[in-house]
Amino acid sequence: MTTNKRRLLVTICAASLIAIAVGCTASDKSIKNSSAANINAEARILSVLEDMSRDRKYAMWNITQEEGSLLRILTAATGAKHVVEIGTSNGYSTILFCLALRTTGGKMTTHEIDPYRISMASENFKKAGISHLVTIVEGDAHEKVTRLKEPIDILYIDADKAGYFDYFTKLLPLVRPGGLILAHNTTDLASEMQDYLKAITNNPELETIFLLKQPSGLSVTLKKRR
Ligand SMILES: C[S@@+](CC[C@H](N)C(=O)[O-])C[C@H]1O[C@@H](n2cnc3c(N)ncnc32)[C@H](O)[C@@H]1O
Secondary structure (H helix, E strand, O other), X not given: OOHHHHHHHHHHHHHHHHHHHHHHHXXXXXXXXXXXXXXXXXXXXXXXXXXXXXXXOOOOOOOOHHHHHHHHHHHHHHOOOEEEEEOOOOOHHHHXXXXXXXXXXXEEEEEEOOHHHHHHHHXXXXXXXXXXXEEEEEOOHHHXXXXXXXXXXXXXXXXXXXHHHHHHHHHHHHEEEEEEEEEEOOOXXXXXXXHHHHHHHHOOOEEEEEEOOOOOOEEEEEEOOO
């Protein structure tokens, strides 16, 4: 091999090594940047939730942090793509679902009848940076849910207690096999939803467990796969 050829070969090898090193550094950087962006996005959401917990001036009837954590875990663990909520209030539980939905690539449809609560919720969604994940349906959910067409991965019921059975009956066909139906206040307000409790415990196509029984209670019902 001539000296010139040897020099050329050495130059090409050195250039390749530099290119690999630069490439690694660039991809390391982009991984670091995207995980930093994720941490920032989550921190922003958590700080809005903290503000909402601290600032409970009005009767918003929000779930507790522990209950919210359960909603988040179930959503993330099932990889839910579509969560339907009945009873948004100021959006506390919706935001907890969204903490998981932003990682599953999912979205949320939430129903609320009270315009004042809707305006508070949409303000909170903006602050948390999750408005793009949420569709708020305004009006009486008993009527509005009949317009839903898309399959549901998680149905969460937390509105008028006597209406749970009606929401459940109307939406069960849309819950996909393997999907979940969650309901709040299954301990403290059980007397107002006896028909619902019978329906989720007597139907052989469903499997139900009652969790976080004190003080409010949250039922978790699986629509079994066939
Ligand atoms: C217990 S709060 C929901 C709390 C919320 N899930 C949270 O934890 O942040 C119940 C909400 O359901 C709403 N609601 C009651 N009846 C309704 C109906 N028929 N249609 C839609 N929303 C209703 C109420 O206005 C109230 O804001």
